[in-house]
Amino acid sequence: MKKTHLFFGIVLCLIVSCSNSNSIIKEEPVPLSNKEKIKKLYVEKIIPLFKEYTEATIPTTFKIDENDLSINAGAAFGYVEISKGLVDYNKEYIQLFVIAHEVAHIVTLNQAKKFNLGNSIPRGSLTNEYKKAEYLADLIAIHLINTQLNEQLNLVVNDFSVLSNLLGTKSFTHPSNIERIKEMKSYVNESLQQNPSIIFKKKFEEIWKMD
Numbered sequence: 001m002k003k004t005h006l007f008f009g010i011v012l013c014l015i016v017s018c019s020n021s022n023s024i025i026k027e028e029p030v031p032l033s034n035k036e037k038i039k040k041l042y043v044e045k046i047i048p049l050f051k052e053y054t055e056a057t058i059p060t061t062f063k064i065d066e067n068d069l070s071i072n073a074g075a076a077f078g079y080v081e082i083s084k085g086l087v088d089y090n091k092e093y094i095q096l097f098v099i100a101h102e103v104a105h106i107v108t109l110n111q112a113k114k115f116n117l118g119n120s121i122p123r124g125s126l127t128n129e130y131k132k133a134e135y136l137a138d139l140i141a142i143h144l145i146n147t148q149l150n151e152q153l154n155l156v157v158n159d160f161s162v163l164s165n166l167l168g169t170k171s172f173t174h175p176s177n178i179e180r181i182k183e184m185k186s187y188v189n190e191s192l193q194q195n196p197s198i199i200f201k202k203k204f205e206e207i208w209k210m211d
Contacts, residue, residue: 075102104140130173
């Protein structure tokens with residue numbers, strides 16, 4: 001009898017133990033902060049967009065300007081800096097385009113060399129080299145998103161009006177938001193009809209040679 005009671009006690013303990021283990025609540029992962037999310041976006045989606053530009057140095061250091069509440073970003077050889085406003089912006093595909101545009105400035109001349117266009121952006125009589133640089137960075141960014149993250153492209157295209165408001169008005173160094181959106185729409189529409197890489201080359205050369 002004692003052995004029976006002992007066996008029953010062991011089985012009961014096992015049942016209770018299993019019951020307790022099943023009742024353990026799994027902890028949910030801690031949500032990422034906005035800073036962590038945008039750094040993740042940069043490392044996992046934006047840097048890979050430029051993988052074909054092996055001869056260019058794509059920045060790996062990521063900086064945030066805590067005092068800038070506008071939607072803004074910049075890139076240099078070695079680092080990318082974005083505004084606190086862009087960090088907290090609630091549309092990832094806009095963040096994606098804005099930062100990709102800035103990195104695209106770094107690879108613009110590398111792309112021009114691939115197309116045998118020269119080592120510096122030529123000045124036109126109506127469109128200076130600074131404005132051409134903005135058009136070209138827009139084109140590179142939208143093309144890379146189109147060919148590698150197409151679902152994100154659809155979101156950007158459907159929100160071109162929002163992006164237009166963020167691009168700002170015409171200045172000595174920047175074309176107007178209307179002109180920039182027009183160029184990007186032209187690329188997107190033509191890339192639906194023909195190989196995007198062919199359209200990219202065509203548009204790149206057209207911007208390079210703008211009057």
